[in-house]
């Protein structure tokens with residue numbers, strides 16, 4: 362799949378932009394703050410309806426405007442579809458495919474699939490567990506767009522349940538009647554278990570599918586490493602028992618019952634996929650003891666970068682194994698890497714159907730990624 366045309370209206374720094382694109386490599390080159398990332402961010406936004414840089418839509422709309430539009434012609438198996446999203450911060454976003462409105466903008470998710478490498482990727486390794494859960498859930502939704510709804514439901518249920526726990530906990534401490542809050546809590550337990558077990562079972566399957574690709578990618582990116590060195594393991598917040606959905610739901614429910622007192626005391630939900638962790642580990646060489654150590658807190662800066670790249674490359678390989686080449690976006694990433702990792706990454710991605718690169722300095726883009734070049738300056742995008 363590749364984007365053959367990108368049009369922006371009031372998106373980030375662009376009042377308007379019209380950029381024809383091709384399959385293969387395209388690099389956007391320009392000094393800092395000229396709007397290179399804004400272009401690739403727009404394409405990434407179409408794939409997930411979220412940005413890799415900000416958590417809300419407001420910063421994506423040009424300052425002083427109410428609405429932004431991102432439109433892209435996407436070619437897949439020789440057929441072109443025009444995808445469009447209208448961002449209306451504080452109001453409902455709207456999406457269209459070939460000018461026909463979709464019932465929900467969320468229905469657009471997955472029609473174009475991107476894998477983004479960016480300097481922020483180091484937080485996958487060094488950041489909080491929530492960064493790694495988000496990595497898993499973003500990938501889940503790209504592979505199974507229906508899960509965007511399950512994920513949103515789970516977050517909504519969690520917020521409602523947390524506020525109920527606060528109310529019921531306060532009533533308990535104040536010795537006032539908490540009966541009605543507790544009976545409502547029972548209903549929210551069922552909702553949480555229903556959405557949570559579905560999310561959990563898909564995450565477990567995803568980690569199992571992704572793990573071999575992570576090992577392979579790490580061995581390619583980190584010199585001298587073998588494919589057994591890098592591992593990912595899913596660490597749930599309760600003992601799962603069997604992994605089939607019914608057994609997961611039962612174990613989840615039982616744990617909620619068991620932790621009821623703690624949850625009321627603390628006024629938050631302590632069990633469920635929002636408390637799980639994706640553990641990243643590296644094996645030490647046999648002469649250094651051979652045991653596995655978590656990456657966070659132990660790995661060197663270079664090893665951490667290699668792991669972050671391996672997670673992105675593994676995502677790309679997994680999405681490809683589903684039968685469709687995702688669009689690769691390398692946003693400002695070469696400046697972060699040493700010459701050797703730069704060359705390795707470039708070689709690995711050079712054959713992808715479409716690779717979009719941003720860089721402040723043309724020389725930072727390895728020669729193997731020679732392709733179409735655009736200069737980005739002062740809001741103008743010019744082919745060079």
Ligand SMILES: Nc1ncnc2c1ncn2[C@@H]1O[C@H](COP(=O)(O)OP(=O)(O)OP(=O)(O)O)[C@@H](O)[C@H]1O
Nearest residue numbers: 373374393394395396397398399420421422423424
């Ligand atoms: N909502 C917005 N409205 C207007 N301008 C914005 C908005 N969001 C970001 N900008 C501007 O866009 C510019 C940043 O663009 P972008 O992140 O694409 O830069 P870049 O060319 O990738 O730079 P770098 O090489 O530093 O990463 C900044 O000047 C910023 O002020």
